Amino acid sequence: MSARNTLANIRIVLIQTSHPGNIGSAARAMKTMGLSELYLVKPKSFPDEQAVTMSSNATDILENATVVDSVQDALAGCHLVVGTSARHERTLAWEVLEPRECSQKITKQTKTGGVAILFGRENSGLTNDELALCHYLVHIPTNPDYSSLNLASAVQILSYECRVASETGDSQTKADETEEVATADAMEGYYKHLETAMIESKFLDPETPKHLMTRLRRLYGRVKVTPSELNILRGMLVAFQKKK
Amino acid sequence: MSARNTLANIRIVLIQTSHPGNIGSAARAMKTMGLSELYLVKPKSFPDEQAVTMSSNATDILENATVVDSVQDALAGCHLVVGTSARHERTLAWEVLEPRECSQKITKQTKTGGVAILFGRENSGLTNDELALCHYLVHIPTNPDYSSLNLASAVQILSYECRVASETGDSQTKADETEEVATADAMEGYYKHLETAMIESKFLDPETPKHLMTRLRRLYGRVKVTPSELNILRGMLVAFQKKK
Numbered sequence: 001m002s003a004r005n006t007l008a009n010i011r012i013v014l015i016q017t018s019h020p021g022n023i024g025s026a027a028r029a030m031k032t033m034g035l036s037e038l039y040l041v042k043p044k045s046f047p048d049e050q051a052v053t054m055s056s057n058a059t060d061i062l063e064n065a066t067v068v069d070s071v072q073d074a075l076a077g078c079h080l081v082v083g084t085s086a087r088h089e090r091t092l093a094w095e096v097l098e099p100r101e102c103s104q105k106i107t108k109q110t111k112t113g114g115v116a117i118l119f120g121r122e123n124s125g126l127t128n129d130e131l132a133l134c135h136y137l138v139h140i141p142t143n144p145d146y147s148s149l150n151l152a153s154a155v156q157i158l159s160y161e162c163r164v165a166s167e168t169g170d171s172q173t174k175a176d177e178t179e180e181v182a183t184a185d186a187m188e189g190y191y192k193h194l195e196t197a198m199i200e201s202k203f204l205d206p207e208t209p210k211h212l213m214t215r216l217r218r219l220y221g222r223v224k225v226t227p228s229e230l231n232i233l234r235g236m237l238v239a240f241q242k243k244k
Numbered sequence: 245m246s247a248r249n250t251l252a253n254i255r256i257v258l259i260q261t262s263h264p265g266n267i268g269s270a271a272r273a274m275k276t277m278g279l280s281e282l283y284l285v286k287p288k289s290f291p292d293e294q295a296v297t298m299s300s301n302a303t304d305i306l307e308n309a310t311v312v313d314s315v316q317d318a319l320a321g322c323h324l325v326v327g328t329s330a331r332h333e334r335t336l337a338w339e340v341l342e343p344r345e346c347s348q349k350i351t352k353q354t355k356t357g358g359v360a361i362l363f364g365r366e367n368s369g370l371t372n373d374e375l376a377l378c379h380y381l382v383h384i385p386t387n388p389d390y391s392s393l394n395l396a397s398a399v400q401i402l403s404y405e406c407r408v409a410s411e412t413g414d415s416q417t418k419a420d421e422t423e424e425v426a427t428a429d430a431m432e433g434y435y436k437h438l439e440t441a442m443i444e445s446k447f448l449d450p451e452t453p454k455h456l457m458t459r460l461r462r463l464y465g466r467v468k469v470t471p472s473e474l475n476i477l478r479g480m481l482v483a484f485q486k487k488k
Contacts, residue, residue: 028394032390032391032392032393033387058392098408141407141408142276142278142407143278143407146276146302148272148275148276148302150272153400156397160384160385160401163386163387197484201480201484212476215472215476222467223463225463229463232456236442238447239445239447
């Protein structure tokens with residue numbers, strides 16, 4: 001299943017959002033990450049010009065958004081419900097997950113059915129009745145001294161994590177970038193050349209070599225020089241040697 | 245080292261930001277994740293009322309922001325420079341990392357020195373000269389059909405990943421690879437010196453430079469040269485220059 005299909009099964013549910021601008025920013029955040037299904041539970045003002053402005057051309061998300069009167073209506077057809085929580089609800093019986101772990105669970109679930117992620121009111125979050133509808137809670141880690149995460153920023157981070165989880169799920173078989181590296185022989189040729197040039201220039205005294213070559217081998221060994229880079233390094237040495 | 249100290253060593257550098265509101269939103273995004281050091285390179289308008297409004301009480305970040313005239317000035321004292329890129333720069337030799345892997349490298353580096361994350365202009369990103377200053381690029385995965393990630397959203401996601409990495413890094417207390425890396429200033433000094441020596445030796449024709457410096461910057465940028473290795477490289481250049 002492609003990332004696209006996986007992400008299409010994730011529904012973002014915004015509950016009683018006060019600022020229509022936040023709905024627009026959330027739509028933009030969703031779309032950048034490939035999410036498309038937006039449900040709005042009793043938004044204060046929608047449709048609204050400010051939402052359109054803040055959506056920055058993610059207007060299709062707004063046009064296709066479903067406005068409903070109750071959270072239950074927003075969950076129709078979903079098999080997994082995740083609630084976002086600004087607090088670490090440690091005293092409660094809910095399992096509180098980090099975004100990363102949560103997104104992995106969400107991605108797994110999308111292969112067989114829909115998932116809803118609930119975002120509460122800007123000021124007061126989710127009510128206890130809404131929390132009771134959730135299978136898990138997810139908490140985005142924040143600075144304990146300033147946890148003022150904007151609604152759209154929370155949507156952005158969770159959408160991003162869902163995208164990363166869906167891509168990772170897809171392509172564990174990523175043909176790992178096999179950039180060409182100069183052969184060991186070619187590097188040996190360079191080290192000999194470098195040593196000669198250093199002796200000629202009197203930078204290296206063969207009587208007291210002070211591990212210079214060892215240190216330079218370590219340096220260039222770490223970098224994994226490509227064949228074309230090695231050509232530059234050797235050409236430069238030739239030029240330095242010729243210099244009158 | 246606590247997450248707090250790790251995050252204090254991460255500098256967010258915004259280059260020629262057009263919309264002051266984006267600077268404010270970026271400050272808020274940083275603060276929610278515990279980052280505090282903001283550098284602004286030639287912002288179009290700063291200080292600005294709109295920045296304050298959008299910062300939502302993260303005004304301390306704005307008040308302490310450092311405004312500079314050049315990217316080089318914004319990198320003073322940083323040992324690792326990471327550039328954000330909207331495109332997957334597959335054709336270039338830069339190593340392009342995912343935010344997750346990148347944040348792990350950043351967190352490791354913060355244990356011994358400062359790290360700068362560069363964000364380019366809203367419309368055009370980073371210039372080639374700015375890219376050349378970076379050790380790595382980081383690319384936030386987005387919807388290929390709509391990759392319109394807001395500047396502050398990009399700051400939010402990378403700050404979030406840095407926070408998660410620093411919290412994870414804490415619990416692992418991995419003491420490995422804390423080797424010192426030469427500062428960006430010191431590397432710039434080396435590149436200038438190298439360029440001069442190459443021109444003197446006629447290896448580099450300033451009229452037709454053929455990306456030579458760019459390629460060498462990429463090579464040495466990848467390797468993370470230590471201060472003592474840099475001494476060797478510079479000493480060698482001096483010897484090559486003196487050679488009769």
